[in-house]
Amino acid sequence: MIELYGADYSVYLRSARLALLEKGVAHELRPIDVFAPGGPPESYLQLQPFGKIPALKHDDFTLHETAAILRYIDEAFDGPPLQPSTxxxxxxxxxxxxxxxxxxxxxxxxxxxxxxxxxxxxxxxxxxxxxxxxxxxxxxxxxxxxxxxxxxxxxxxxxxxxxxxxxxxxxxxxxxxxxxxxxxxxxxxxxxxxxxxxxxxxxxxxxxxxx
Ligand SMILES: N[C@@H](CCC(=O)N[C@@H](CS)C(=O)NCC(=O)O)C(=O)O
Incomplete structure (x- = not known):
C-alpha cells in the first residue's frame, strides 16, 4: 500500500504524484494541509518533522524529501525507468x-x-x-x-x-x-x-x- 501525504495544491506533492502516475503505481492520497491554522496535525510531524509536504508511506517504510521520494518510486517499483543509466x-x-x-x-x-x-x-x-x-x-x-x-x-x-x-x-x-x-x-x-x-x-x- 502506497500512501502519499499532502495537498494537491503543492508543487512538491505533484512531482511525487507524477512519478507514481508515470510509473503506473497505484497509490492513495492522504490530505494534509500545511497551511491550515496551527499547521499540520501533530501526528503528521512523525512522518515529516519539518512540517512540509509530501511524505510517503509504503507499508512500514516512511520517507520525506521529494528528491528521495522520486528516486524511491523509480527504484522500488516496476514500470518504465525514470532515471537514465549512464x-x-x-x-x-x-x-x-x-x-x-x-x-x-x-x-x-x-x-x-x-x-x-x-x-x-x-x-x-x-x-x-x-x-x-x-x-x-x-x-x-x-x-x-x-x-x-x-x-x-x-x-x-x-x-x-x-x-x-x-x-x-x-x-x-x-x-x-x-x-x-x-x-x-x-x-x-x-x-x-x-x-x-x-x-x-x-x-x-x-x-x-x-x-
Ligand atoms: N524539502 C522538502 C520541501 C517540500 C516543500 O517545501 N513543500 C511545501 C509545499 S509545495 C510545503 O510543505 N510548504 C509548507 C511550508 O513551507 O510551511 C521536500 O523536498 O519535500
Whole structure:
C-alpha cells in the first residue's frame, strides 16, 4: 500500500504524484494541509518533522524529501525507468533536481507566482519589490535550465525522467505569471517541453482540484 501525504495544491506533492502516475503505481492520497491554522496535525510531524509536504508511506517504510521520494518510486517499483543509466546523464538529472530545489522553488513559485498570481486572485496586493528583486535570479534559473534542456520531447531527450516530474509543476505555475511567461519566451526548448507536458495524462490526472 502506497500512501502519499499532502495537498494537491503543492508543487512538491505533484512531482511525487507524477512519478507514481508515470510509473503506473497505484497509490492513495492522504490530505494534509500545511497551511491550515496551527499547521499540520501533530501526528503528521512523525512522518515529516519539518512540517512540509509530501511524505510517503509504503507499508512500514516512511520517507520525506521529494528528491528521495522520486528516486524511491523509480527504484522500488516496476514500470518504465525514470532515471537514465549512464553516470553523466544521471548526474545531469540530479543537477536539474538540485537547481529546482535550491533556486527555482523559492524564486519562481513564492517570489513570483504567489506574489503575482495567487495574491491577485485572492484580492491581496502583490509585493512588487519582492517580485522585482527576484527577476534577476529567475532569469538565471531559466537560462540555466534552457542550457541543460535537450531538444525534446523530454528535458533529457527521448526518455521521460524525474527531471520532468520535478520541473513541470513549478514551471507551469511560473508561466502563469506575466513575468514568467515573458522569461519563458526566451527559452524555446523549455517552452516547447512545457506545452507538450501540459497535455500528458499524468499531468492532467494530477491537476489540483482548485485550479
Ligand atoms: N524539502 C522538502 C520541501 C517540500 C516543500 O517545501 N513543500 C511545501 C509545499 S509545495 C510545503 O510543505 N510548504 C509548507 C511550508 O513551507 O510551511 C521536500 O523536498 O519535500
Amino acid at each position: 553516470p553523466r546523464a544521471r548526474a545531469r538529472m540530479t543537477q536539474f533536481l538540485s537547481i529546482l530545489d535550491n533556486y527555482a522553488y523559492r524564486t519562481l513559485v513564492w517570489d513570483i507566482y504567489v506574489e503575482r498570481v495567487s495574491k491577485t486572485r485572492e484580492g491581496a496586493p502583490s509585493d512588487e519589490v519582492r517580485i522585482a528583486s527576484a527577476l534577476g535570479l529567475a532569469r538565471t534559473i531559466i537560462q540555466a535550465l534552457e542550457a541543460l534542456a535537450a531538444d525534446g520531447p523530454f528535458l533529457m531527450g527521448g526518455q521521460l525522467t524525474l527531471a520532468d516530474c520535478h520541473a513541470a509543476p513549478m514551471l507551469t505555475l511560473f508561466e502563469t505569471a506575466d513575468e514568467g511567461a515573458l522569461l519563458l519566451r526566451s527559452a524555446p526548448r523549455l517552452s516547447a517541453w512545457l506545452q507538450m507536458f501540459r497535455d500528458r495524462n499524468s499531468f492532467l490526472q494530477s491537476k489540483p482540484a482548485s485550479r
